[in-house]
Amino acid sequence: MSKMDLSWLFGKQQPIAGGPPQLPTGDASSGDNGKGGSSGGDEGGDKKWSGFDPTGLERAAKAVRELEKSKHADDALEIAKMQERTSQMEQQRKIKETEAALSNLQLQQIRTQEDEKRKTLSSETYEHQKRAQYQDQLARRRYDDQLMQQRQMNEANLRRQEESVQKQEAMRKATVEYEAELRHQNEMKRLEAELLGKAKIERENQDLTLERIRLKAVEHRETILESIKLAGSVIGTGFSNFITDWDKVSATVAGIALLALGIYGAKSSVGVAAKFVEARLGKPSLIRETSRTTFFGVVRHPFQYAKRLFVRSDDVLKGIILEPSLHARLNSIAVSTLNTRRNQATYRNILLYGLPGTGKTLFAKSLAHHSGMEYAIMTGGDVAPLGKEGVTAIHKLFDWSSTSRKGVLLFVDEADAFLHQRTKDVMSEEMRSALNAFLYRTGGPSKKFMLVLASNQPHHFDSAINDRLDDMVEFHLPGNEERQRMLHHYFNEFVIKSNQLGWLRQSKKIQLEEINVDMKMKQFADETDGLSGREIAKLALGWQARAYGSSDRKLTEDMMNDAVKEMMKQHQQKIEWKK
Numbered sequence: 001m002s003k004m005d006l007s008w009l010f011g012k013q014q015p016i017a018g019g020p021p022q023l024p025t026g027d028a029s030s031g032d033n034g035k036g037g038s039s040g041g042d043e044g045g046d047k048k049w050s051g052f053d054p055t056g057l058e059r060a061a062k063a064v065r066e067l068e069k070s071k072h073a074d075d076a077l078e079i080a081k082m083q084e085r086t087s088q089m090e091q092q093r094k095i096k097e098t099e100a101a102l103s104n105l106q107l108q109q110i111r112t113q114e115d116e117k118r119k120t121l122s123s124e125t126y127e128h129q130k131r132a133q134y135q136d137q138l139a140r141r142r143y144d145d146q147l148m149q150q151r152q153m154n155e156a157n158l159r160r161q162e163e164s165v166q167k168q169e170a171m172r173k174a175t176v177e178y179e180a181e182l183r184h185q186n187e188m189k190r191l192e193a194e195l196l197g198k199a200k201i202e203r204e205n206q207d208l209t210l211e212r213i214r215l216k217a218v219e220h221r222e223t224i225l226e227s228i229k230l231a232g233s234v235i236g237t238g239f240s241n242f243i244t245d246w247d248k249v250s251a252t253v254a255g256i257a258l259l260a261l262g263i264y265g266a267k268s269s270v271g272v273a274a275k276f277v278e279a280r281l282g283k284p285s286l287i288r289e290t291s292r293t294t295f296f297g298v299v300r301h302p303f304q305y306a307k308r309l310f311v312r313s314d315d316v317l318k319g320i321i322l323e324p325s326l327h328a329r330l331n332s333i334a335v336s337t338l339n340t341r342r343n344q345a346t347y348r349n350i351l352l353y354g355l356p357g358t359g360k361t362l363f364a365k366s367l368a369h370h371s372g373m374e375y376a377i378m379t380g381g382d383v384a385p386l387g388k389e390g391v392t393a394i395h396k397l398f399d400w401s402s403t404s405r406k407g408v409l410l411f412v413d414e415a416d417a418f419l420h421q422r423t424k425d426v427m428s429e430e431m432r433s434a435l436n437a438f439l440y441r442t443g444g445p446s447k448k449f450m451l452v453l454a455s456n457q458p459h460h461f462d463s464a465i466n467d468r469l470d471d472m473v474e475f476h477l478p479g480n481e482e483r484q485r486m487l488h489h490y491f492n493e494f495v496i497k498s499n500q501l502g503w504l505r506q507s508k509k510i511q512l513e514e515i516n517v518d519m520k521m522k523q524f525a526d527e528t529d530g531l532s533g534r535e536i537a538k539l540a541l542g543w544q545a546r547a548y549g550s551s552d553r554k555l556t557e558d559m560m561n562d563a564v565k566e567m568m569k570q571h572q573q574k575i576e577w578k579k
Contacts, residue, residue: 358478390433
């Protein structure tokens with residue numbers, strides 16, 4: 001840096017300790033030419049420079065020259081530079097702080113604005129909600145007012161109609177009464193005329209009538225006397241002859257005795273034969289369904305009974321899809337029942353309980369068919385309507401069961417409706433008597449019948465019924481794997497097999513869309529959680545119905561999805577109803 005630059009720099013800095021004084025703010029060149037800066041200077045310029053002392057400038061220049069000659073000139077320059085940089089950094093720091101303060105202030109302002117906007121939005125939302133609620137209330141009030149007005153109009157119309165009907169009815173009654181009064185008056189006048197005519201005729205013919213009555217009485221008396229005399233003579237003669245002939249007396253007594261014996265024997269024989277026919281050929285009124293062959297059943301349904309003779313199933317659980325543990329237990333019960341019948345041992349009584357549609361009735365029928373027994377199905381709700389005849393019906397049921405050579409599996413569905421606890425407040429005297437009759441007939445082990453009860457609420461059973469149960473099996477809702485197998489089974493049963501009915505029903509075939517059945521059944525098994533076996537069967541029937549309901553009888557994937565959604569919606573509605 002040149003010497004002129006150094007002198008200018010030192011003229012701008014603060015005085016250094018022990019150094020020369022600070023230079024004036026004016027330019028050096030202008031200082032040298034202070035008096036004659038311009039040829040036309042005015043009084044203002046003279047006054048400005050009139051008090052200037054040039055000795056100070058000289059001393060400063062002298063100090064600068066000495067400083068430049070000094071050996072510490074470079075150090076002083078470096079110190080001046082450092083001071084300048086420090087001053088600049090201090091100024092930058094202050095600028096940064098000012099900028100940061102401004103940024104914080106702006107952020108604070110933005111945050112405040114956002115809070116204000118949020119509060120404004122919240123207040124606007126609240127006002128909108130209040131306005132919407134008020135409008136909804138107004139709409140409801142208007143709707144209620146309309147309903148009230150409509151109800152009042154309907155009531156007024158009904159009142160007018162009732163008044164009109166009452167007026168018409170009163171007029172009709174008045175007309176009928178007036179007509180009846182007229183008919184009565186005419187009838188009375190007619191009877192009065194007839195009686196007057198008869199009385200006049202009788203008065204005119206009174207003598208002839210009395211003579212005729214007298215002659216009839218004399219003839220009647222003579223006829224009766226002659227008849228009595230003839231009958232007495234004949235009976236007396238016959239009785240005297242009968243008494244004197246002992247052979248006739250003995251034959252008559254023997255004939256009367258044989259006749260009485262024949263009448264009594266015929267009456268007893270008819271009663272015994274009727275009971276035998278009723279036990280062998282008839283079916284008790286409590287039995288809803290039975291596999292036992294009866295005369296009247298064969299006459300009414302010959303093909304069904306013929307089919308039973310040729311159809312046999314080696315698998316007791318064929319067509320019944322259950323979880324593996326329950327399947328194994330039921331299979332064990334079936335094998336045990338079959339061996340019990342073969343060894344002529346006593347049967348065990350079983351309770352099947354669980355949610356509806358889980359396969360209880362289906363297993364009971366299959367168990368009876370597999371074991372070679374005859375099954376009979378009754379419901380607990382059929383006993384109450386019988387009233388006083390319930391006891392007789394219960395005894396007829398067990399008498400009918402005891403006449404079977406194969407043994408009868410008596411399945412009581414909804415058993416809790418009949419076999420619930422004996423309480424005076426709930427159960428009638430007839431139902432209590434019927435329950436006592438049932439307990440009497442099932443009190444001990446039996447080789448003639450096996451009792452299988454099914455119930456959705458087994459905790460309602462009477463304690464005596466629980467004492468007669470030998471085994472209890474709970475039926476659960478199907479799991480994911482069981483639902484998938486059921487869906488496959490019922491899809492094949494109601495959709496696939498419906499296309500294999502032969503040439504007679506070619507026009508009713510179901511056309512299937514190209515879908516991956518295994519993948520769809522797996523998807524539906526995940527979506528139908530909570531459905532029972534019966535509801536899954538109804539779902540497959542819904543697929544069939546939707547296909548038959550379409551114009552081209554084609555089952556599409558969308559139809560199947562819609563049927564599943566509708567079934568699940570109905571299932572949720574049933575759950576809400578239970579709650």
